[in-house]
Amino acid sequence: MFRKWGTTAGTSHIGFLRNYCIRTHTAKNKTNDHGKRKALGQPTPETHPHLLNPDEVTPLITKTEYQNRRCQLIESIMKKAIKSSEYQKNHLVIVPGASKQYMSDKIPYFFRQNTEFLYLTGCQEPDCCLVITVDESSSEPCSILFTRDKDEHAELWDGPRTHPEDVTPFFGIDRGLPMTEFEGYLRSYGRAFRDINLWYDFVSPFQKNIHSSICNLMSDLSNKKWENPRSLIHKLRLYKSPAEITLMQKASDITAAAFVETISCSRPNIAENQLFAKIDYECRMRGAEFLAYPPVVAGGNRANIIHYINNNQLVEDEEMVLMDAGCEYHGYASDVTRTWPINGKFTSQQREIYEVVYCVQEELIELCHKCPTLDALFESMCYLLGKRLQEIGLISTQPSNSYLMKAAYQLCPHHVSHYLGMDIHDTPSITRNIKIEPGMVITIEPGVYISNNNKSLPKEYHGIGIRIEDDVLITVNGPVVLSRKCPKHPDDIEKIASENQP
Template sequence: MLRIMKYITRISVNKLGMQLIARCSTKVSQSTVIHQAQKKYNLCTFGQPTPITHPHLLKEGELVPGINLEEFRSRRNKLVQRILSHMHIGNKLNRTQIIIIPSASKVYMSEKIPYVFRQNTDFLYFTGCQEADCALIITISKENFTSTLFVQKKDEHSELWDGPRTGAEAAPSLFGVDQALPLSEFEKFFISLINENKSCVLWYDEKNPVQPELHKQLCQLGKICNVHAFVSPKAIFHEIRLIKSQAEIKLMQKSCDIASRAIVKTIEISKPGVDEHQLFANVDYECRMNGAEFLAYPPVVAGGKNANIIHYITNNQIVQDGDMVLMDAGCEYHGYSSDITRTWPVNGTFSPEQRVLYDIVLEVQKILIQRLKDMPTLDQLFHEMCILLGRRLQQINLIPNNFSEDKLLAAAYSYCPHHVSHYLGMDVHDTGKIPRSVKVKPGMIITVEPGIYVNQKNKFATSEFYGLGVRIEDDVLIRNEGPLILTRKCPKEIDDIEELAKSTRP
């Protein structure tokens, strides 16, 4: 380890840089630290907003909007403790643990024309860094750990085209890490680190690379340094991310509020003859105008029978009088996603068949949300949805009454061929390594989204219901005192939906 520290000191860490790191660890205000870093390194701005450059977005002490610097330190501490706990079980506690978390890279739609950059959420969660082509290495030796952030070098030409970079000198003060180096020094650092710790455990998710060049480099370096295998830390990352902090819950609530308002406005402007694309454009506009950076995913805007296509995102058909619109949309607000589905009659009045299906879905959803008080698993929630839907569909003769429970479940699944819930957070389908077979706990945020889709190929369906599709989806915070619907500002009662859909009628 001594050799590594000498190497770090030689190439990048100067006395003032270390002083700034130390100050950032004390009660000195973040603004003071940032001001001094700007003066020392001649920076007008960093590679991302700060409370000084964007006071309308960040408050004093926040590294990203809504989340302060100390929370990121706490997250890294929690990660180290989880890794140590995991190694204790495997009797590998005496070996050095090296965790490598890469950022995302820019992706280009054509030469020199990038897609909108979206950070790797695992990297963002543990660093707060919003820049592309970076990496975090956490080195754990016994119970001590060092965080090293690799960032892009300051470069006038690149910054002229792509905007400012924070650079290695100022990164420790901004991100609260122990030290920072240019990404170009990653290879030398990694080799020194491995040579110093021959029997280390390397934590890196090699099966889902997010930074192609760094991944290629790591695989090559692994062979050079005789690294036989990487251990994926993904499941541990997601265990930590699964339970939301109060700061995260506030951001999620805001994301849900924005998307709820946008969907309400979109229901209000819909009318027979509207293009699905226009509804898409409206929900996108309303979300952005109220603070969201962009939509959380390509929305489903399905008029009429298109609602039978679960992931319909073509959104280019005219919605006819008498059709319903199924809209599945959400936004991303400062890194946190919402996910809402509402279904409404474009002419403002549900037909009898539309109304009965909608009423079934709404009733089932309300029962399932209340069921969350008992802290079930998401799979148990899905099983209960199938039972409830099946019994109600029997009552309206869309499933035969003489079915056994197994046949009833299968028949219900033919009407709703998707799960009823998933975890929600920084990603829409959040913490994917967490199975749906674990019981929900306070601090989790999930969706509850039953649906009925009547495809004419369904052998149980009758013709008057052909082509109808209904889904109702809300985002729900699990609490000890009972579930809290974060999307409660988006109406779903039949009378409220019809009133909204009629609001622009003469």
């Protein structure tokens, strides 16, 4: 429907910018007075050639791919608008970046960008905002990136910023403007186009100042309509491009190697936080920026706390440790869980339950050939888990499938799958009741949890908590396990876990 955006916006909209006294910025040669390449507010091919190739905005993802994403979003918006009974020709799309958050005065938390904004721009800086307009006076959309204002003092302390004149040549976005002009731009746009369909996420505002300006705009408009673009962006994010798949494969490979190193250093009475430190270190040493989420490192009965993240106890002899961890690699996550005996040898009961979970997971991965829904995979897990637990005598013999599934759910009270991508629980607005398709990445993570308080199962099984989780890419030829390099067969687990025992 629309061309790939380059550096030329519709002439009518440029005229609008000029008419309302908003500066336009022309691209300048990105060099300083000494002839060196100018540093922006994030890595570039010139400043970080070990990370980025020419024309890449972020590692492996080119300026063209980001332009295509914005184009696809506008196409989705226009298709939805045309179907609406209240069709409007003027569309204003606003996607803010995240702001820095502080743990105390002047001490920031590690910054993580709003993934919707990052997906559409590749911009990794805080306090920026993407605006895309489609209006009746222009034949083409116009994209504007508002960046932080120039501030020599702030840049002395925090490093360089990307200035408005850098936006077009680096990001491939039509125009760059400073954030101080954002509110004035909105007021001017509202006066120029009174009938506006605003696309903005009022539910999860990322910047207070931007949110306040947008609320003021909405109160001034006579004919206004608001929609949340979040679900449309998630539908795009659900299907991974070849570059995204390569990044996710790398994230999985890093995580797999880190797990092997962590399992092999296990020994009785090791602290959970030591295992935490080991997996974090091994991921970072292989190129990951950080762990994608606070890991679960749960020894013994603590593995039956699904989201146990205290990680401050010792793992005693004959206990297992359940570790749920993954790294983030250039904006894309992995999510893997392994369970292993801390002394290198499963007890008979531990191995029995482990083999149940292992076999069920293998069957569920095979079922992905049929492209079921995630909810259907969950129902299959409950049935398969119940059947196998019945076979080993932990669930009483009953002819009813519903009984089997209910009994299994008592021992595995979480879903078996979620979408994976830039976020761990990726694209949360997408229902788990649609069939999986090629290009999607999902997790498969069955488990069995038998706490010390379980009075219905024999005592020798108490304290056993096991989960096995892998990342799975759906392709036209069937599922591909991205985390396949992370061993999980019980024999392989025992071999690695026993390598460095005292």
